[in-house]
Amino acid sequence: MHRIHFTADDVARVRVAPTLGPMAETLFSLHALRGRTEEAMFGAWRRRVRGGLDSRSAVLAAITPARKPAFDMVFLAGPSRDLAESAETFLASPRQAVRAELDFYAGQHSRVPAALAGLVDTLAVRREVLSTVDAYHRAAIGPHWTGIRAHLDAERARRGAILLDRGIDGLLSGLHPKIRWTPPTLHVDCGDRFDADFTLDGRGLLLVSSFFLRAPSVMYDPRNPADCIVIYPAALGVDHAAGIWTAGTSTQALANLLGRTRASVLTAIADGVTTTGALARSLDVSSAAISQHTTVLREAGLITTRRHHNNVLHNPTRTGLTLLDRDHTHPTT
Known part of the structure; x- marks a missing residue:
């Protein structure tokens, strides 16, 4: 369980964003691709994408292994409006930040996969990983991105309406069944074994919806945990998901x-x-x-x-x- 502690200043500084960008959703989609849950919404997409994966999918498997946690490339690439901006951020990521993510990965999985081993010091390895993610995006996400982004924009508008009608309490209380608001603390069950407390120190909290993540998550820099982001699943119905996959084709x-x-x-x-x-x-x-x-x-x-x-x-x-x-x-x- 992750507990996020608010002050009055933090409550006044809650913001809502529609998405962290196409790179983040592309990486989040790897979780949905691996799983078998919510087959009615993602089954057709999974079957099509899995059928087109090539030998480079080993890199994708290294980023998001079958057992959590994944390599947090989303944090290193940062929020962005397009893949190119995320790629530039990832290529410029400080060696210390990349090493910290790989050390955490190794601590949970006993080793770092060969496909990721050179990310700290070798720019060519970072470019190869980006090339693989870009190819996957073009095949799996790109054809549907307009519909996905529109859905996330509509999700943000819906949350804005809730905020206007019911205030911050209504907004934070209705994000997801695994997110519980007991003022002044937001409890986020991320479905993992990690337990953490965050004090926002007056910075407020950014809430971001995701199309592919179907469980909430807390993203933060271990060196500055007060600056954290809560990622919550956007509301998604079977019919609307089917429409997005059909529209993409x-x-x-x-x-x-x-x-x-x-x-x-x-x-x-x-x-x-x-x-x-x-x-x-x-x-x-x-x-x-x-x-x-x-x-x-x-x-x-x-x-x-x-x-x-x-x-x-x-x-x-x-x-x-x-x-x-x-x-x-x-x-x-």
Whole structure:
């Protein structure tokens, strides 16, 4: 059990982020790939990805062995908006930080796998590990990333609504069955044998959702444990997961019809990313470009647009959902 102790300043500084980025979710997905749990949500994806793994999968197995803990490459790569930024951070990670992670890994598994042994001192080994992770991302995560990111953005919006309606107590009490809020302490059951206490020292706490992690986790720097992050599973239904896997397989055909960015905009709107600003952040394009694309989609009868207070909200039409091969109901988290 991990216990995170809050002061009044910490409560006032709770923040919610949708994701740590595509590198983190790619690495988290290795846990889901190894397991057999929640087959209804991940079974089709597992079978497809496992069938395409090549000999380099030994590196992936070294990063995430069958028995926890994994090599914490997520911590070393850091949060980011894209794989390139995470790769740069990982390549520049101080030798002491990499050695500390490998020492912890060796302490739990008796040894460091050969595929990871040179990470401390050899840049070529770091590049080889990154190359393997990148190839895995392109095969397993990339085709579905737009839907995954849209789902995580919608999850953040839902948590924001809970915060507005029920306050911090409501937010922290409803994150996950294995996360328990008994003020002033947040208890996080990470499903491992480690027991730890964290004092935030007025820094507050960052809450981050994950699509692939289905149990909560606490990520922190052992040299500075006050600066920790709680990663919690995003709410995910079987139908929505199936829609993400199906949408990923038809992305290229839709892109050929509408253009890649416009297809991504329509898909994100169907996945619940409704405002111009959220679409711009999710797809990493300007708000002006989003406005141009939504104008075309609206004129084609694929979306509707309305203003709510200071926000412009977009929703898919029946025609838009049919084009995406989605059910004619707006998806919810």
